[in-house]
Amino acid sequence: MVSPVAIEGSRGASGAAAARVLRRLAPPLAILAAACALFVTSPVAGDFSWSDAPRHALNGAFVLDFMRALPWRHPAQWAAAYYLQYPALSILFYPPLFYAVEAAVFAVFGVSHWAAQLTVAGFAAALGFGVYRTARLWLPRGVALGSALMLMGAPGFAFWGRQVMLDIPACALLVWGVYCFARFLGRDRTRDLALAVAFLLAALYTKYNVVFVAPVLLAALLRARGADVVSDRRIWMATGAASLFMVPAILLNLKFGAVNFQSVADHPGEFSRWSLEAWLFYPGLLPELLGWPVVLASAAEAGLLAVRKETRLAGWPSWLLLGWLVAGYAFFTAISVREPRHVLTALVPLAIFAGLALDRLPRRTGGPAALALGIFTLGWSIAFDPVPVIEGHRQMADYVADFAPPKTIILFSGYRDGNFIFDLRTREDRRDLSVIRADKLLLRIAVERPRGVGEANLSEDQIAAEIRDLGVGLIVAEDGFWNDLPEMKRLENVLQRPDFVPVTHFAITGTMGHSDKAFTIYRPAYTVTPPREGLSIDMPIFGGRFEGAPH
Secondary structure, rough: OOOOHHHHHHHHHHHHHHHHHHHHHHHHHHHHHHHHHHHHHHOOOOOOOOOHHHHHHHHHHHHHHHHOOOOOHHHHHHHHHHEEEOOOOOOOOOOOHHHHHHHHHHHHHHOOHHHHHHHHHHHHHHHHHHHHHHOOOOOOOHHHHHHHHHHOOOOOHHHHHOOOOOHHHOOOOOOOHHHHHHHHHHHHHHHHHHHHHHHHHHHOOOOOOHHHHHHHHOOOOOOOHHHHHHHOHHHHHHHHHHHHHHHHHHHHHHHHOHHHHHOOOOOOOOOOOOOHHHHHHHHHOOOOOOOOHHHHHHHHHHHHHHHOOOOOOHHHHHHHHHHHHHHHHHHHHOOOOOOOOHHHHHHHHHHHHHHHHHHHOOOOOOHHHHHHHHHHHHHHHHHHHHHOOEEEEHHHHHHHHHHOOOOOOEEEOOOEEEEEEEHHHHOOHHHOEEEEEEEHHHHOOOHHHHHHOOOOOOOOOHHHHHHHHHEEEEEEEEOOOOOOOOHHHHHHHHHOOEEEEEEEEEEEOOOOOOOOEEEEEEEEOOOOOOHHHEEEEOOOOEEEEEOOOOO
């Protein structure tokens, strides 16, 4: 017969085991819930507000279509034809890893804005869990979870994590790389070093600018191991492997990343690299990116660390975290193109510093305080800093897809061509449609207009003949688009001729201030004939041309 005491003891042991499991599961479940909250408050209806976002989504569709077609005999020709059909690709300008992951998600859920944003949400969850694991190296569970939620919910991270952009995916992979490297320094396990190299390379193949962390890792390694580094074969093998796998990224950047190099140099409209305004730019943005509570808490802890009053990070950890912050700040300040999202990958240590500061609170209140601050930060960002949207392009794409004759070639003239082109690509039932961008046809622009514009200097009659010869069956034109340029004004005049009939109008609405207000869709009044010759488009971003016919 089992005694009541034994039964009660068994129940107590079972309850304790369940409590331990719950404590272990609580952080990943909380982080997953935070990622879900960001996802469900993200735009997912083709209403991109940031101009690069639909291009990142289209790049994933390109990878999926490439893997389905497997054009191994003529991959460059196939890619050029794809661009001529959907001329909003930027896959050669950016590294490809995010697009490969995105393509896998598209393969399961279909090509859509929703699926593209789901990919980013997955990386947001990975970022939160990576920050949690990194903070756990020095902090208790509750405080580490609070640090993760502070970063995920910080206004800058929550804002860019709810758009199809590369910043959060790159940051997530960078954090995991640094975490594995820190584990290697602390435990000396070869597996951790190999994982660090893999994650850091993945981060590089997501966004090139994470390279700033390389000297920081070297400094932390030398601080931890000293002269022993020279005789450690594992270090040399890891360095050799990393260098080898970086070669394709270097070649891609040299070939297609001309604008990346231009961004390093000073150019009109930006602060001089050595001006006081330039070096105060990112520090001045910290409250906007992280929120005042996180900034103040992290600043207090960083100050203690700088004067060696923080013993928990003594030695290489302080070199790693402070170096990460300082090197990122210096690197992104030295780049002349300054945008708030660029510096996000350098701000991760501040969330850990904030956790360290709150962990100093008496009577074990650090954990609850950190969790409360993390939840508050996330809730504030979601409630009071929504992502703006631009609406109208999906409706235009659906109209064109619903009513255009088979194999119609559409001339698009207006802002946010990426929105229209990606929204058109999501219509799997109309993969026969192709788009020609008027700015590519009549102008020569490297990435953006402020970097310079060249014009084809065609007359109105020549523009009309070009439209006819290319077999354009519909024209989607923004009213007044760039009509301060003579070439675009001539196109506008051509569309007012009797040869073109306005079919319908679409208003561009949304919550973001923008200059594009309305579009008119025209059809030719004459009988449209197939193109007389292939299309030839300048690609000044890498100094070449795409020639041929769309898919």
